[in-house]
Structures are given as C-alpha cells and as structure tokens.
Amino acid sequence: MPHKNDAPPKFFSRLFKWFCKEEYFLELQGDLQEEFSENLSEHGYPIAARLYKKEVLKMIRPSVLKKVKLSNNQNFSAMFRINAKLALRNLFKHKLYTFINVGGLAISLAVCMLILLYVQSETSYDNYHPNKDRLYRVALDRFYPDHTSHYAVTPYSMAEQAAIDFPEVEAFCRIFPGFGINVTYENETFLENDLRAADKNFFDLFGIKLLSGSKSELFNVQNAVILSESTALKYFGQDEAVGKILKSDLGDLIVTGIAEDTPENTHFEFDLLINLELLTFLQANFVNFSVHNYLLLKEGVDPELINKKYVDLVEQYAAGQIERNQKISFEEFKASGNGYNYFLQPVTDIHLKSQLEAEFEANGNITYIYIFLSIAVFIVALAAVNFINLATARSTERAKEVGIRKVLGSEKKQLISQFLIESIFVSLAGMLIAVGLVFLITPAFNGFTDKSILLSNFTTATNIGILTIFSLVLGGIAGIYPAFVLSSFQPVVVLKGKMIHSKNGAWIRNGLVVFQFFISIVLICSTLIVGQQMRYMQDRNLGFEKDNVLVIERAFSVPDMETFKTEVGKIPGVNGMGAASAMPGTGNYFGASFRLQGVNESIALNCVVFADDFQETMQMDVLAGRSFSKEFQDTLSLMLNESAVRALGIQGDPVGQSVVNVQGGNNPGGDVVYQVAGVVKDYNYKSLHTEITPMAIFSAESAFGGNVGNLALKIDPNQAASIVESIREIWREQAPNQTYVYSFLDDSLLELYEAEKKSGDLFLVFTGIAIWIACIGLFGLATFIIGSRIKEIGVRKVLGATSARVVFLLMSDFNKLIFIAVLLAIPAAIWVMGQWLEGFAYRINMIDTWISFVIGGVVSLAVAWLTVSYHSIKAAMSNPVKNLRTE
Amino acid sequence: MKGTHLGEFQEVVLLVILSLDSNAYGVTIKQEIMNKVNRDISRGALHTALSRLEEKGFITSEQGEAHEDRGGRRKRYYTVTNTGLTALHEARSLRDELWSQIPKIKLYPGYGK
Known part of the structure; x- marks a missing residue:
C-alpha cells in the first residue's frame, strides 16, 4: 500500500x-x-x-449539516434582509454606476461563456469513439535532403503490417480520403465530394452510429456503400434505402447501411462510405502515401514503443522497395538526408494539434484555444477591476453613511457584510443578464464560427451550480477590497466632512488602470498585426495572377474538351483560358521521383500537369526556355520550378537537360526520360503557411495528361455573372449528366486563410469589448480623482488659472498611466504575435509592425482622453465659488 | 397523513433492517441494500431515510460496541418498532389490494389464449 x-x-x-x-x-x-x-x-x-x-x-445534505451559524447575532436573518434591502436601494439610487457595473460584468461574462462554449466544442473532437484512448493515427515526418514534409496519409500497408508484426496492436483500420464522384439515382445526379473508403471494421473503431443495416454484413459485397442519414434522405426520401442501387462513376453501388451524419466533432466526415476493396488501384505498398492508417493499441501500450518499432518496420519492408526505385542502397539513401519517421497521433489530438499535409479537413489550432482562453480570463478580470475601481471611487459619497452607521453602533464586520452583499448582488445580476445575452448571441456566434453549439446541452444542474458559485466568488473577490476600505473609515474624520485621501489606495487604483490599458493595448496591437499579416498575404505576389480567374472544376467531365473550349472562347468577356491538374493554393499534387541523367540518387517532386495555355492564362513568369505550346510536341517535355532546378542539382543552363522520371520496380516499362523545356519562376502553389517546395510540371500531352481537370478562364470582372451563366448553358449541352462546378480563384485562395480571418474578426470584437470595459473603469476613476480635487481646482481658478490649463493638468495624470501601459504592452504584444506569426512561412517582419504599436498607443491615449475629458472639462468649467463654498 | 406515510425507499430500509435482525447498523444496511435490491446509495442518503423513520417512530436505535476498524467509534443498531411493523403491513395490504384489482389479461398479455 x-x-x-x-x-x-x-x-x-x-x-x-x-x-x-x-x-x-x-x-x-x-x-x-x-x-x-x-x-x-x-x-x-x-x-x-x-x-x-x-x-x-x-453527506452534504440538510439532515446531516450543522445549523448554519454565520454570526453571533441572533437577528442574523433580519440583518441579512435589511442589508439586502439597503444594497438594492443603493444600487437603484445610483443608476449610472449600477448600469456600468452590471452591464460591464454582464458583457464580459457573456463573452467569457461564449469563449468557453467554443473551447468546449473545439476540445470535444473525437471524444466519442469507443476506445478513443487507445486509438491512434499513423502519421509521417518525411525528411528530404532539403526540407521535411509532414503527412497525414501514409502507405497502404503501414497499419496492416504493424497489426501483423506488433503484438501490441489490437486492430487497424484504413480510410482512403476519396474523391468527388457523380452519383445517379432515378435520373437525378449529384456530385458527391465527401466519399470515403474504409476497411470493414470502421464502425467498430469509430463511434459513428449505424442507423440501419447489420454491422457484420455492411462490407460483405465489394460494391457496398453506407450512406449518411442526410445523403440517404437526399436520394431516397422516406423510402427504405438499404438494398437500393446507386449508379456512379465507380459502377453500381449497393446501399448496405445508413449511418448517422458524422458528428461535427470528428476530424473527418463522410456522406458515402465505400468498401476499400472496391478501389483496386490501392495495392500492398510501403512507400506511396495513400490512406489514413489507424491503429487500436492494446490496453496500456505506450505509443512511443510502436513509434520505435516502426523504424524497424521501415527497414524491413520499405527499404527494399526504396532501393529498387532509387537504385541506391537504403544506407546511401539515408545518408543523403532522406528518412521516414512514422509516429502515432492520438485520435483525440488530431483536430487541435495536427497540421499535416493531406488532412481530411482544415484542423483547429491549439494556440488559438490558449489565446481565447486567456482573453476570456482577462476580460472577466477587467470587469472585476472595474468593479473594484468604481466601488472605491464611490467611497467619497458613502463615507458619511459609513460614519453614521459606525456612530450608531455598527461593527466593522456588519459593514463588511453589507458591502459584500451589495457586490454579490451586482455579480449575480450580471451573471443573469450574461446568460440571457449568451442565449441571444449564440445563433449568430454559431453562424460566425461554423459550429452548431446547442445551449440546451449545457443547461445542466451542475453548470447552473458552477455559474452561481462563480458569480458568488466573483462578487466576493471584487467586493472584498472596497468593503475593507469603506468599513475602515474613521467616523470622526468623515463626519467632519474631510475628504478621504487614501494615499495607500492610490497605487492600487492606478495599478488597476494600468493593467486594464495594458490588456487593451496588447489586444489593439495584436488585432492590427493580424490585419497586417492578412493584408500582406492578400497583396503578396504569389507568382501568378489570382484576380479575375474563373475556374471550371471537373472539366474532365466534358467529352470533347476542344469543342467546349471553342464554345466558351466565344463568350464575350473571356480573355483566355488554360487547363491544369491543380489550381494554385487549392489543388492536390501528386508525387513522382526524378533524377538528373547520369546521377544515381533521385528525389521526390510535387507534380502538376499544365495544358498548353495555362501558364499564359495565369501569367506565370518563365525564367528560361519556353512553356508548353501547340507548336511543339511536348509528350516528353518537362518544366521545373526554380526550387526543383536547385534540388536536382542542375548546373548551368537547365533547358535541354535530361531528367529521368524514376518508375522503380512498379513499372516494368522502366524509367522515362524527359527533356527540360523551361523553368517557371517559383510560385506559391500551396498556401502561404508553407514554403515553396520543388515541383515538376508535365504537359497535358504527356502520359499524365488525362489529369487536367481544372479549366482556368481569364475573365472581365464586370461580366462575371453572365459568363458563369453562359458556360452553364454550354455545359448542360455538352455534359448533360455532369455537375457544373465553378469557383473564383481569389475566393478559393482566401478560404485558405479562413481560420486566420475568423480569429482576426474575433480579436476585433474582443478588443472592442476590452477597450469599452477599460474605459468604463477609467470613467469611474476620473470621477473619483477629480471629485477629490474639486477644491484644489476651485482655488487654482480663483488664483487665475484658465480652464484649459486646469484640463491639461487633470489629463496629465492619466497620460502617465497610459504611457506605462504602452511600455508594458509592447513587449507582451511582440511576444504573443511572434508566436502567431511563426505559423506562416511567409510573414511580415516584426520590425514592420511598428506602425501597429504607434496606432495602438495613440488610439488608447485618445480613448482615455475622451473618457476623462467629460469630467475634467466639467470640473474646469465649473464656478469655483460653488466648489469652495461648501466648507 | 404525512406523519405515517411510508416512502418506497423507506419501506426497503425497514425490510432490510428486519432481515438483518440484530446486526442492522449503517454499514450492513447499506451493503444489504446494494446486494439484495441492487441500489448503490450513499451513506448520507441512508442517514436521511433513517432519521425520517426514527422521527416517525418506525424504528428505534441504540448505541452498540466500538471497533478498531471504525476508529474506535461506536455502532448504532436499528430495530423496527411495532408501529413500523404495522406501517409495513399496511403498505403491503394496500399494494396487494391494488394488484388484485387489475384484470389478469392486463398483467399477462397472452393469458387465456
């Protein structure tokens, strides 16, 4: 023991x-x-x-608990009632203060709750799978001589072999990410983009519920398909779906089951799930990244152990294949800087901690969760600070009340309890309003964040209890300092009418204001820097023209491309077109191995296929040689980007060099030799989060030519709508049963930064709220400070000071505070935003963000002046006689 | 009515005390309820029920011996009073009567076919 x-x-x-x-x-x-x-x-x-x-x-129940003895006073409940009544009266008497206090608190608590709801929904991803603690995905760090790529997809046999060789593995499942297919039922065709293929035990490993169909028989036939509930509804309405046949690009599919719609908190989703066996192009393999591999480990197995074992597995199974492909030994291959590091990711971590290539969907980011959580804490802290500030600021007004109470025999304890009850009232009221606000805002918030948070899931007894306790604690904490300050007044002093000048309290109040402005300025600067980075990404020269490009997706559906292009070319406003296998930023690239002729070692390049006019349409720069064109026979021509020229180690003029596409053991026909026709200037073919990596471009006339599925049109922006409609007509004529899908390139590129844009917008809202709350606090403090100097102002004016001079004097006190806040905020903001910018391969320099700090400082100063000016101008303009007479 | 009403859980507790005979104290009652009725109740919940029953006069209690396992603290043994027995009988006969009034066909669907 x-x-x-x-x-x-x-x-x-x-x-x-x-x-x-x-x-x-x-x-x-x-x-x-x-x-x-x-x-x-x-x-x-x-x-x-x-x-x-x-x-x-x-045991905490009435029959066991001691009778509560909070006070020795027998009339405790009477006291409590009177105190409560007094608190309410006081709150109603000073409506402005109550409004500021309760309102500020309510808004900040509402924001805090929304953030918590958001965080809750983000952290709940994949937490419903039956053995989620033991379920892992196999991911890969692939080291290349010049860079490292991180993949979510791994070779087809990676999990299978592990399940065979490692006794620690209980089960495995593969999911193939899929592609878009046309699906027809009774003459109605839909394009289905969320098609996945999986192994038979998919529904054992993942907690998605099966609504109909028998679990053991789902994948008994090769062409089985399981539909999501809403997909089944789309095709079959209320009719029985199981047993029906859907026609598709993959042949007839038999519906064997219906599953619930994939819960939103899953790192993937599917509308159609087909049998992995149907995709015969997926073959036993240890080097080509094709599927998401999942492993269910046995109870108590450390994933690190499997990571280690994978090193041997690569040596044992992949090395041979690599050697055949590369024609060098695996040792040489590793020595030249290549390597595979397979590792397991807990399934529950994928959504927030995994940003690999070929994820199912854009994942969330744990950094944002931390940032939002700290903002939630700060905003509540700001409101609590206000509370303290306003309460102490009002002490001048309440001094007499306290004096009289003390003279009449109030104990300090009773006074403290009275003030605490008051502040708890405020915080309870704030909480109530906040909950109301959350209910009002949630629909809009859901729309904004693309979530479907259901509040009814959260209205549990526990949560209500937590909120109540939290508001009691908050009220207690915020009320405790003012309660002690107020109750410690000397009755003789305050009743004589002397003003309270508590020097000790000054630094606390000033410190609180500095703290509030510190937070606000950090937020302002961060928001501005986020904006700068977003603008930078939009304005950056990507190496191609992204504006006014209309993309016809799935152009391979058209039977005769040439006729289609001729027809489209006749539409007024279309100024050129070209097709490619992948559009920059959005497309999928395939990998192939190349080596320079005469060199043994080959490297993997991302590959894309361009048809003749694509480079010209996209206005990409050709640095050397030529682009593909009709005048040339381009079956064996290749273009490279600058990085690829460097990566292949080409010396001198790259044009005309022979480059070998290594086929390895898979292709008996052997390697294919291509001539480099031209070099394209590096363009950002992926999002700006990643650096430009080496790329090879095949011609549409080459063996890979069938892939050109995206037709890019350079169009006149003023006629965009009519062009889209005209093409729809042509499409309907030429490809009647196919879905017409189009997009604008600049929109698609913007979507890459959707997460950043949303966070930026949220930042903006939070900043606004933080500034507002800080201003309320400052307003309260100004009331207090100027109120206590009103006689001094009177004397100054009598002695000849001008109103302007007095205003200046009063303002200068606050300038100091703001200045300190700015000084503290700059390093904090630099640190926080430095972390954020790390996530971008192409980012603004920190030094260029100085303008954000200048603006942040000036804005906060201006806001502070505006807030204080009301009181200071009023005080400066007032008649000095009035202020001096009251003695 | 309120004074003599016997709640369902209280009825269970009474029966368990009776079945435990002279060994009915907190821990044994709780375990018996777990084992026989398959209800996992907290000691606190049991305390509430016991003190209600005692208030109503259905049970009495007396101090028992101390034991080292209990940190040297005494047990409190519970016994059912005659009032308690009467209340149990009443509850049972009330229930029997209700049962007897239900047509058999409702209780056993398929009866008589």
Missing part, C-alpha cells in the same frame, strides 16, 4: 467533522471509516479513498 497509515483522506475527514452535526458524527464517521477499511483491503488505497471522498461529499 502506498499510503502511510491507511487512514482515510485527512482533508475529507476534517471536512466531514466540520460540517456534520455533532450528535450524528460519531455514528456516521464510524460507518464511513468501517467501509473505508473494508474497501481498502478489497480494492486498495486509491479506490477506497475515492469512494470515501464521494461518500463525504454526498
């Missing part, structure tokens, strides 16, 4: 003794202890202790 004396948890024993009625204590504690020792011998200390704690907590 790990525990010393095997006694029940001490704290809980004491707690129990503290709250249990004395007459029952001996019996109950005896019973609990007896049970504890029994559990101890049966289940060991941890379980016994846990059960004991649970029992103690369940």
